[in-house]
Amino acid sequence: MRRSLELVGGMSALIRPGDRVLLKVNLLAPAGPDEAVTTHPAVVRAVTRLVLEAGGFPTIADAPGFLFAGGKSRALRQSGIKAAADDMGVTAVQFESVEKPFVMTPVPDGVWLSQILAARLALETDVIITLPKLKTHSSTWYTGAVKNMFGATATRTRKYAHNLGEHEKFAAAIVDIYSVLKPRLAVMDAVVGMEGEGPRHGNPRHAGLIMASRDSVALDAVAAGIIGFGPGEVLTVVNAAERGLGMGDTGCIEVVGERAADVAVDFEKPSGRQVDIHPLLMRLGNRLVKVEPHLVRDACTRCQICMKSCPADAIAMDPYPRIDRSLCIQCFCCNEMCPEGAMEIRKNWLARRLVR
Ligand code: SF4
Ligand code: SF4
Structure with a gap:
C-alpha cells in the first residue's frame, strides 16, 4: 500500500x-x-x-x-x-x-x-x-x-x-x-x-x-x-x-x-452483460431479448428484502416474491440484495445467443 x-x-x-x-x-x-x-x-x-x-x-x-x-x-x-x-x-x-x-x-x-x-x-x-x-x-x-x-x-x-x-x-x-x-x-x-x-x-x-x-x-x-x-x-x-x-x-x-x-486477469463476466445486437435490430431486440430476474423458490426464505429493495416496486409477496414484468426495469437490485442468492438472473433463448 x-x-x-x-x-x-x-x-x-x-x-x-x-x-x-x-x-x-x-x-x-x-x-x-x-x-x-x-x-x-x-x-x-x-x-x-x-x-x-x-x-x-x-x-x-x-x-x-x-x-x-x-x-x-x-x-x-x-x-x-x-x-x-x-x-x-x-x-x-x-x-x-x-x-x-x-x-x-x-x-x-x-x-x-x-x-x-x-x-x-x-x-x-x-x-x-x-x-x-x-x-x-x-x-x-x-x-x-x-x-x-x-x-x-x-x-x-x-x-x-x-x-x-x-x-x-x-x-x-x-x-x-x-x-x-x-x-x-x-x-x-x-x-x-x-x-x-x-x-x-x-x-x-x-x-x-x-x-x-x-x-x-x-x-x-x-x-x-x-x-x-x-x-x-x-x-x-x-x-x-x-x-x-x-x-x-x-x-x-x-x-x-x-x-x-x-x-491482466480475464474475469468471468456477469449474465446481464450487454446484448450485442445490430443497431437496426435493436428496437426489435429490446422486446425479444430478455435478461430478467427469476425466483429460485427452494432457496427463498420469504424475507422480503427483494421487495423492499426493488426501486420500481415491481415485487409483491404472494406469499413468495412475484415480479410484475411490466414494471421491472432489469436493475437487478433484487439479485444484488437477496441474502440467499434466490433471485437468479436468467437469459431467454435469444439472449443466450446474443449476449456476449
Ligand atoms: S430476498 Fe431472496 S430470500 Fe428474501 S424474499 Fe426475496 S428472493 Fe426470497
Ligand atoms: S430487476 Fe430491479 S426492477 Fe426488476 S424486480 Fe428486480 S429489483 Fe425490481
Whole structure:
C-alpha cells in the first residue's frame, strides 16, 4: 500500500495535517472479508494508517444497500472494518447513523440528476478517498471507484437513479453524483476481486493488485481493462471522460508500478452483460431479448428484502416474491440484495445467443 501511494505522489501530497478525510469504503451488504463483497479490512487499515501518518483525521463510512439502510451496523461488523477502525481509534459509521445524515445538494452540471441527497459526512469533509472493491456488476458490468460514490447518497436518490431504467442513463446519473462528490484519491482493493454475478453473488477471484490514482475515472478505465472489458464497455468511464471529469482512454493513461498487460486477469463476466445486437435490430431486440430476474423458490426464505429493495416496486409477496414484468426495469437490485442468492438472473433463448 505504501509503495502504491508513493507512486502517485504520497499521501502527504494529497492531504494536509488537520484535514478531515472520509474513507468511502464499499459495504454493499453484510458479508465476511473472504466473500469479496466488501472492501477488505486490511486495505482499509493500511490506508487509514497512511492518513493518520500524514496528520489527517479519517472517518470510515458507507451506506449498505437499500434494506440495510437505517443505521444498522451489521455490515460494518461482519466486514471486519469496524474492528480495524476500533483498533486504530478511528470512527467507522454508516452514513445514515449520524444526525441529519443527508443534505439536498445541487448538481450544477447534472445530466439526469439536478440535485441529490448527499451524505453529510461526504459534504463536510476536506478530502474524500474512495476505496472500491474490484468487482463485476450485473447491472453496470463493472463497479469501481466512480460508482463507489453512488453509495454516499440516500436511498431516495439511489432509487430515482435506478428508475431511469436504461444503462446509459443510470451510468450518467452515477457520474452526476461523482461530479459533486469527487474523491481526491482512489485506492482499489483488487487483491481478491469478484467475478461473475457481482457485486454480491459472484465468485472471489485473485488479482493480487492494489491500484491507486488521483483520477478515479482513469483507475476504472485501467482496472476494467485488466479484467477483460473492452474500451467503451464501462459506461461510467465513457460518460465521465466525455464530460471532462477524468481520463478514460487507456492509451493516454500512464500506468506505473506494473504493466497492465502483465497483470491482466480475464474475469468471468456477469449474465446481464450487454446484448450485442445490430443497431437496426435493436428496437426489435429490446422486446425479444430478455435478461430478467427469476425466483429460485427452494432457496427463498420469504424475507422480503427483494421487495423492499426493488426501486420500481415491481415485487409483491404472494406469499413468495412475484415480479410484475411490466414494471421491472432489469436493475437487478433484487439479485444484488437477496441474502440467499434466490433471485437468479436468467437469459431467454435469444439472449443466450446474443449476449456476449
Ligand atoms: S428472493 Fe431472496 S430476498 Fe426475496 S424474499 Fe426470497 S430470500 Fe428474501
Ligand atoms: S424486480 Fe428486480 S430487476 Fe426488476 S426492477 Fe425490481 S429489483 Fe430491479
